[in-house]
Amino acid sequence: xxxxxxxxxxxxxxxxxxxxxxxxxxxxxxxxxxxxxxxxxxxxxxxxxxxxxxxxxxxxxxxxxxxxxxxxxxxxxxxxxxxxxxxxxxxxxxxxxxxxxxxxxxxxxxxxxxxxxxxxxxxxxxxxxxxxxxxxxxxxxxxxxxxxxxxxxxxxxxxxxxxxxxxxxxxxxxxxxxxxxxxxxxxxxxxxxxxxxxxxxxxxxxxxxxxxxxxxxxxxxxxxxxxxxxxxxxxxxxxxxx
Amino acid sequence: xxxxxxxxxxxxxxxxxxxxxxxxxxxxxxxxxxxxxxxxxxxxxxxxxxxxxxxxxxxxxxxxxxxxxxxxxxxxxxxxxxxxxxxxxxxxxxxxxxxxxxxxxxxxxxxxxxxxxxxxxxxxxxxxxxxxxxxxxxxxxxxxxxxxxxxxxxxxxxxxxxxxxxxxxxxxxxxxxxxxxxxxxxxxxxxxxxxxxxxxxxxxxxxxxxxxxxxxxxxxxxxxxxxxxxxxxxxxxxxxxx
DNA sequence: CCAAGTTGTCTATGATACTAGACAACTTGA
DNA sequence: TCAAGTTGTCTAGTATCATAGACAACTTGG
Numbered sequence: 251x252x253x254x255x256x257x258x259x260x261x262x263x264x265x266x267x268x269x270x271x272x273x274x275x276x277x278x279x280x281x282x283x284x285x286x287x288x289x290x291x292x293x294x295x296x297x298x299x300x301x302x303x304x305x306x307x308x309x310x311x312x313x314x315x316x317x318x319x320x321x322x323x324x325x326x327x328x329x330x331x332x333x334x335x336x337x338x339x340x341x342x343x344x345x346x347x348x349x350x351x352x353x354x355x356x357x358x359x360x361x362x363x364x365x366x367x368x369x370x371x372x373x374x375x376x377x378x379x380x381x382x383x384x385x386x387x388x389x390x391x392x393x394x395x396x397x398x399x400x401x402x403x404x405x406x407x408x409x410x411x412x413x414x415x416x417x418x419x420x421x422x423x424x425x426x427x428x429x430x431x432x433x434x435x436x437x438x439x440x441x442x443x444x445x446x447x448x449x450x451x452x453x454x455x456x457x458x459x460x461x462x463x464x465x466x467x468x469x470x471x472x473x474x475x476x477x478x479x480x481x482x483x484x485x486x487x488x489x490x491x492x
Numbered sequence: 493x494x495x496x497x498x499x500x501x502x503x504x505x506x507x508x509x510x511x512x513x514x515x516x517x518x519x520x521x522x523x524x525x526x527x528x529x530x531x532x533x534x535x536x537x538x539x540x541x542x543x544x545x546x547x548x549x550x551x552x553x554x555x556x557x558x559x560x561x562x563x564x565x566x567x568x569x570x571x572x573x574x575x576x577x578x579x580x581x582x583x584x585x586x587x588x589x590x591x592x593x594x595x596x597x598x599x600x601x602x603x604x605x606x607x608x609x610x611x612x613x614x615x616x617x618x619x620x621x622x623x624x625x626x627x628x629x630x631x632x633x634x635x636x637x638x639x640x641x642x643x644x645x646x647x648x649x650x651x652x653x654x655x656x657x658x659x660x661x662x663x664x665x666x667x668x669x670x671x672x673x674x675x676x677x678x679x680x681x682x683x684x685x686x687x688x689x690x691x692x693x694x695x696x697x698x699x700x701x702x703x704x705x706x707x708x709x710x711x712x713x714x715x716x717x718x719x720x721x722x723x724x725x726x727x728x729x730x731x732x733x734x
Numbered sequence: 735c736c737a738a739g740t741t742g743t744c745t746a747t748g749a750t751a752c753t754a755g756a757c758a759a760c761t762t763g764a
Numbered sequence: 765t766c767a768a769g770t771t772g773t774c775t776a777g778t779a780t781c782a783t784a785g786a787c788a789a790c791t792t793g794g
């Protein structure tokens with residue numbers, strides 16, 4: 251590798267090395283507890299100066315993904331949360347199943363107005379009044395995702411306050427008499443985190459995120475809420491079952 | 493924004509601006525054909541020098557996402573391929589449905605040996621002989637994904653040559669008498685492209701990719717092939733149906 | 735204890751990223 | 765025609781990135 255490569259990509263070399271190592275961990279090439287190759291060896295495989303490797307490892311260490319031991323080596327620490335995308339998906343259940351403590355946090359609730367797209371998703375007319383809830387979900391103390399959720403302000407008046415009190419979308423819907431609901435069509439793509447979400451998710455700028463758009467329906471198929479969620483890609487892995 | 497931010501993230505400022513604009517396009521904030529805000533305005537919103545914005549726009553223009561017109565403005569060009577993740581998924585059908593021409597390309601076929609994980613996926617013993625096929629899929633002339641596919645060398649002897657001739661996994665399986673097959677459990681996450689895949693996908697280093705791991709089964713549930721695919725996130729959007 | 739291998743720290747140098755300011759070239763609408 | 769707004773191009777200065785080399789501090793295994 252050379253500076254030429256990074257000039258055209260806008261990503262620092264050490265960052266590419268860090269991403270490569272991180273992917274090796276995600277792939278299972280390096281398991282939790284394993285010792286990574288030495289700095290000199292990594293430098294050779296990536297054709298990079300050892301200082302550049304050190305910077306990459308320092309970044310990974312700061313994020314708690316590896317741990318360096320002087321004189322001995324650098325060791326792997328972490329792994330991802332398995333997040334099944336079933337028709338009936340509840341964040342708290344998924345996190346609980348991983349042996350961790352789920353948390354919800356309200357960032358902001360505000361009034362909004364339906365764009366054409368939001369109206370279509372929710373079965374409303376463009377311009378209809380909505381409640382917009384910006385929320386965050388954590389496993390133990392680790393931020394997993396931030397979501398923007400929209401609900402009809404007419405069907406769910408005062409939804410913002412209810413969510414603030416319950417910090418759970420399931421309980422919010424229960425409060426309005428919705429016993430059960432199902433996830434509808436879901437769109438998934440990836441992108442790069444923006445500055446606002448980076449701060450919320452405690453992610454470095456430039457990290458990848460999984461972007462999920464979905465609408466939940468009641469058992470009659472009537473749309474209830476539509477969501478735009480951004481997941482820290484380094485902390486989760488979606489499971490789609492056949 | 494400041495250099496401080498980029499120092500800790502390892503991503504150039506212009507890259508963050510470019511990613512932000514690209515996300516705006518993906519989100520629909522800027523539709524195809526729309527005029528973007530002026531360079532000065534973008535510079536103000538990102539709190540960045542106008543030259544930095546120009547560099548971001550130049551990068552987007554080079555990738556064919558926007559087009560600058562001197563004296564007038566900068567305009568949006570592109571959009572993503574919708575990729576449904578159904579139980580019965582065929583690349584050629586998806587691309588055809590988008591009005592584009594699907595292509596397959598063999599990068600490399602070689603013999604391999606099952607790791608513990610591969611063996612579990614394929615229902616074989618660790619160390620069993622495998623055929624490993626590295627292939628690429630395109631829509632028109634645009635690379636969409638690269639996949640590494642593993643098959644049992646005993647069940648599918650000479651699979652590499654067959655794929656080279658047919659350039660289709662469906663036809664390869666037909667050749668061995670498999671009439672139909674289904675996608676099994678699928679794992680999706682996001683990451684940053686590595687140098688090899690970047691070259692194959694014609695992506696800049698540091699771009700996000702969607703990483704998909706899946707195993708296909710025959711109608712009796714017997715595993716046939718297991719795949720590790722990397723999609724250019726900027727060119728596709730997965731659709732998961734309930 | 736010793737040798738080999740590891741991470742940690744220092745100095746130095748050239749290339750690049752970002753900022754700042756100024757002006758040219760062009761388009762659009764009044 | 766003219767003014768306002770747009771993209772295109774140039775010059776500079778400062779901070780950061782990446783490389784290179786040397787050595788210290790520490791761990792491990794023989």
